[in-house]
Amino acid sequence: MDWIATLLQGLLLGGVYALFAIGLSLVFGVMRLVNIAHGDMIVLAGFVSFAVVEVLGLGPILSLAIVLPLFFAFGYVLQLAVLNRTLGDDLLPPMIVTFGLAIVIQNGLLQSFAADSRKLSLGEVETASIALGTDIAVGVYPLIIFATAIVTILALQALFYGTKIGREFRATSDDPEAARLMGINTKRVFAVATGVALVVIGIAGVLMAIRTTFDPLSGPVRLLFAFEAVIIGGLGNIWGTLLGGVTLGLAQAIGGAIDPQFQVMAGHLVFLAILIVRPRGFFPKVAH
Amino acid sequence: MTQPSYRIERATRSSTIGLAVLGLGLIGLLLLPLTGDRATMRLIVEIAYFLALAQMWNLLAGYAGLLSVGQHAFIGFGGYMLFALVAHAGFSPIYSLPIAGLLSGLISIPVAILMFRLSGPYFAIGTWVVAEVFKLAFFEVPALGGGSGMSLPLQAVRDIAPSAQGRELIIYISALAIAVASVVAVYALLRSRYGLALTAIRDSERASASVGVDTFRLKLGVFVAVAAFTGMIGALIFLQKLRISPVAAFDVMEWSAAIIFIVVIGGIGRIEGPFVGIAIFFLLRETTSDFGAWYLILLGLLAIAIMLFARQGIWGLIADRYRINVFPVERQVHLDDHRQRQASSTSLTPTSEKH
Numbered sequence: 001m002d003w004i005a006t007l008l009q010g011l012l013l014g015g016v017y018a019l020f021a022i023g024l025s026l027v028f029g030v031m032r033l034v035n036i037a038h039g040d041m042i043v044l045a046g047f048v049s050f051a052v053v054e055v056l057g058l059g060p061i062l063s064l065a066i067v068l069p070l071f072f073a074f075g076y077v078l079q080l081a082v083l084n085r086t087l088g089d090d091l092l093p094p095m096i097v098t099f100g101l102a103i104v105i106q107n108g109l110l111q112s113f114a115a116d117s118r119k120l121s122l123g124e125v126e127t128a129s130i131a132l133g134t135d136i137a138v139g140v141y142p143l144i145i146f147a148t149a150i151v152t153i154l155a156l157q158a159l160f161y162g163t164k165i166g167r168e169f170r171a172t173s174d175d176p177e178a179a180r181l182m183g184i185n186t187k188r189v190f191a192v193a194t195g196v197a198l199v200v201i202g203i204a205g206v207l208m209a210i211r212t213t214f215d216p217l218s219g220p221v222r223l224l225f226a227f228e229a230v231i232i233g234g235l236g237n238i239w240g241t242l243l244g245g246v247t248l249g250l251a252q253a254i255g256g257a258i259d260p261q262f263q264v265m266a267g268h269l270v271f272l273a274i275l276i277v278r279p280r281g282f283f284p285k286v287a288h
Numbered sequence: 289m290t291q292p293s294y295r296i297e298r299a300t301r302s303s304t305i306g307l308a309v310l311g312l313g314l315i316g317l318l319l320l321p322l323t324g325d326r327a328t329m330r331l332i333v334e335i336a337y338f339l340a341l342a343q344m345w346n347l348l349a350g351y352a353g354l355l356s357v358g359q360h361a362f363i364g365f366g367g368y369m370l371f372a373l374v375a376h377a378g379f380s381p382i383y384s385l386p387i388a389g390l391l392s393g394l395i396s397i398p399v400a401i402l403m404f405r406l407s408g409p410y411f412a413i414g415t416w417v418v419a420e421v422f423k424l425a426f427f428e429v430p431a432l433g434g435g436s437g438m439s440l441p442l443q444a445v446r447d448i449a450p451s452a453q454g455r456e457l458i459i460y461i462s463a464l465a466i467a468v469a470s471v472v473a474v475y476a477l478l479r480s481r482y483g484l485a486l487t488a489i490r491d492s493e494r495a496s497a498s499v500g501v502d503t504f505r506l507k508l509g510v511f512v513a514v515a516a517f518t519g520m521i522g523a524l525i526f527l528q529k530l531r532i533s534p535v536a537a538f539d540v541m542e543w544s545a546a547i548i549f550i551v552v553i554g555g556i557g558r559i560e561g562p563f564v565g566i567a568i569f570f571l572l573r574e575t576t577s578d579f580g581a582w583y584l585i586l587l588g589l590l591a592i593a594i595m596l597f598a599r600q601g602i603w604g605l606i607a608d609r610y611r612i613n614v615f616p617v618e619r620q621v622h623l624d625d626h627r628q629r630q631a632s633s634t635s636l637t638p639t640s641e642k643h
């Protein structure tokens with residue numbers, strides 16, 4: 001029954017990667033911007049939550065009440081003041097600006113929190129598990145993360161297809177020029193979109209910080225996992241991103257079952273293999 | 289009506305003066321070992337290989353439009369190939385430098401074929417994934433020390449030169465040679481017909497394809513050549529360090545981030561850019577290194593500011609303001625009409641108005 005446990009573990013790990021990837025997918029989907037600081041923003045959320053827990057004595061889940069509004073404001077202002085100025089035909093400026101941001105966040109965290117590994121604690125929930133049959137059990141906390149990923153996607157779909165700002169997101173994504181002609185303030189739409197993406201990043205960062213240890217330099221690896229999930233699923237398709245995350249999680253779990261050293265490598269190799277056979281992912285939605 | 293006489297020139301007064309200053313500087317650097325100042329020599333070696341790496345990334349990103357964030361893949365690979373050749377095939381370290389470069393060029397061909405499927409920013413992160421794969425792969429090679437890495441065998445170290453001083457001199461000369469070769473190679477390439485095609489790709493890939501530039505082949509050629517050169521620089525870097533490990537060899541911050549910021553801050557798409565970027569990088573690092581990672585924060589902020597306010601970089605600001613050009617790759621037509629010399633240039637340097 002070992003292999004069932006492995007597959008279950010991979011599936012749940014996929015939920016984590018999907019949650020990492022949703023913010024990246026969202027920012028790309030609306031404004032064709034690849035945020036290289038994505039992984040570092042996830043780690044930043046973990047550290048902000050860590051600081052809130054230390055200073056105010058709140059639990060990690062309650063800290064979301066502070067982290068999420070803060071991250072929305074961060075994303076909104078960042079897009080309005082900085083990233084909007086980089087959008088255009090030239091791909092270099094958004095790439096360099098988000099790369100610069102990544103370096104600033106990493107080294108800023110290194111200066112203020114030192115290089116130590118941290119972890120947030122949630123008590124018993126972390127280790128609780130539900131028994132499925134005699135020798136298989138699933139962790140409650142990984143299930144919570146997986147459910148959060150699905151709820152987040154459903155919430156974003158409701159936002160995209162059921163609200164005025166969602167309609168503006170889609171219109172701007174399809175054709176920014178035409179959207180502007182229809183009286184949509186695309187700069188503000190972009191700012192709201194990045195704000196929403198940063199809220200998702202905040203959720204992912206805090207949940208990650210409870211699940212595993214993190215340190216100031218652990219962002220880039222998370223960017224790569226998120227990126228792989230987005231590409232595997234197909235650019236701009238948010239359910240595809242979930243599938244991409246699960247594919248990556250399964251690849252890593254199976255690779256890890258063969259040889260623990262091989263876990264991360266297996267994920268990268270599956271990603272490269274999919275790139276060979278399906279260069280545009282399973283469910284591409286965005287034409288290049 | 290007589291035909292107006294004209295001459296076509298490439299050299300400008302600023303390029304003559306600039307190249308003379310650089311030549312004198314190089315002579316000065318060649319004389320430096322006479323002073324026996326080994327600390328300065330080591331710093332110059334580092335500056336030299338950073339300059340060569342920056343020239344290579346500038347060619348790749350600034351001209352061929354290939355925004356790779358994964359060039360550290362080839363730095364680490366080149367370094368590891370040198371250690372493999374020396375420790376397991378009995379090659380002499382110095383001869384291994386070009387062979388390591390050649391092997392890096394070879395491995396870059398399948399990488400390019402795979403990565404060219406991704407466009408724009410996805411190519412950038414894709415190359416980064418490849419570098420991660422390289423790193424994880426070398427973790428699994430016990431013959432090269434696995435995760436903890438290996439030192440260059442003592443016999444091979446003595447092979448470079450019997451004394452420590454002799455070794456430092458050889459490394460010093462090699463580093464200068466590689467830096468000069470990188471500048472000369474990029475300059476010569478850009479002045480050739482391929483340079484014209486590359487400049488066209490930089491300005492508009494679609495338009496250059498429509499006038500008959502084989503953009504895929506040219507980009508592939510640049511990617512492979514840059515990977516080979518980068519691999520050779522990587523081999524030199526780890527020959528100087530005498531030690532290699534996966535984490536040090538494939539360090540995205542030390543190799544890719546620093547190089548990219550150097551080029552962007554100095555001025556991407558200009559040969560002078562990396563020189564200016566290198567000067568700023570080492571000035572920042574040497575003056576603030578006592579305060580930990582602050583120079584990296586400053587570097588990141590500076591790169592962001594450049595992208596927002598002066599995309600042509602610091603050299604671009606200077607060159608546009610004072611009309612100077614040390615490495616002219618364009619041709620200038622001088623009309624000798626009525627003894628009045630009017631220079632009109634067909635500008636092949638990036639114009640700031642375009643952005």
